[in-house]
Amino acid sequence: MEKHIIGRGLLxxxxxxxxxxxxxxxxxxxxxxxxxxxEDAVSAAHEAIEHGGHxxxxxxxxxxxxxxxxxxxxxxxxxxxxSVAMGALLAVLFCVAYGRISSLSARATAAxxxxxxLISLWIVPAxxxxxxxxxxxxxxxIQQRTLLYLLVTVLSAGLLVGSVLLARKLAPKFGAWNAxxxxxxxxxxxxxxxxxxxxxIAETPGPITDTAGNVVLDGFSADLLYEFRLYSxxxxxxxxxxxxxVFAALVSRLxxxxxxxxxxxx
Numbered sequence: 085m086e087k088h089i090i091g092r093g094l095l096x097x098x099x100x101x102x103x104x105x106x107x108x109x110x111x112x113x114x115x116x117x118x119x120x121x122x123e124d125a126v127s128a129a130h131e132a133i134e135h136g137g138h139x140x141x142x143x144x145x146x147x148x149x150x151x152x153x154x155x156x157x158x159x160x161x162x163x164x165x166x167s168v169a170m171g172a173l174l175a176v177l178f179c180v181a182y183g184r185i186s187s188l189s190a191r192a193t194a195a196x197x198x199x200x201x202l203i204s205l206w207i208v209p210a211x212x213x214x215x216x217x218x219x220x221x222x223x224x225x226i227q228q229r230t231l232l233y234l235l236v237t238v239l240s241a242g243l244l245v246g247s248v249l250l251a252r253k254l255a256p257k258f259g260a261w262n263a264x265x266x267x268x269x270x271x272x273x274x275x276x277x278x279x280x281x282x283x284x285i286a287e288t289p290g291p292i293t294d295t296a297g298n299v300v301l302d303g304f305s306a307d308l309l310y311e312f313r314l315y316s317x318x319x320x321x322x323x324x325x326x327x328x329x330v331f332a333a334l335v336s337r338l339x340x341x342x343x344x345x346x347x348x349x350x
Contacts (some may be wrong), residue, residue: 097171
């Protein structure tokens with residue numbers, strides 16, 4: 085039975101990845117092109133200041149992947165692979181949770197798990213360390229930013245699991261609804277404390293000035309940054325909504341009709 089459930093998770097993940105790719109290609113890729121143009125303008129401005137207005141081409145070496153490949157094959161492969169992995173993870177968590185944590189139907193369990201994964205694995209980490217387009221981050225901090233983002237993701241998932249277990253433990257005493265509210269409050273407070281303890285990274289470029297204090301290049305566009313982060317959220321919402329709804333429908337057809345008593349998946 086588990087193989088059938090995981091197979092449906094993989095299918096839901098593949099569909100979610102395809103739709104996320106379409107969304108990203110339409111809305112995010114033009115923003116990345118604008119960010120790259122700004123990055124080139126920053127390099128040109130520094131060259132102009134350093135060499136008195138005369139730019140120097142130092143050439144390039146090695147094999148470079150074109151923007152066309154990055155924005156099509158690279159983007160599509162990355163999103164679909166990630167989405168398939170998340171669909172498989174959702175299916176595994178469903179096998180663990182279904183019939184054990186609550187008496188919800190397979191459809192409701194799958195949908196709630198997908199929503200919880202969206203919140204804990206992307207929305208919460210992005211609130212602390214939001215995604216940024218090219219030209220907004222320093223190369224020398226990439227390792228620190230990556231490790232901090234992974235740390236927040238792991239802690240967020242762990243805190244959510246802890247809050248769910250707390251709510252389940254308190255349900256007999258306070259009732260399911262009140263226990264759920266207590267668990268949600270516990271998660272919010274725990275995340276807030278985590279945000280306060282972890283360092284903040286702010287690397288958005290400001291205006292570039294020459295030695296006389298004249299502005300050579302304005303700072304990075306706040307509108308562009310806002311749109312990039314908004315549409316990045318949209319990509320995840322599209323992906324997780326698709327995964328959740330498709331997997332919920334598929335697993336419901338598989339289990340709800342065959343297991344009217346909703347026994348745990350063995």
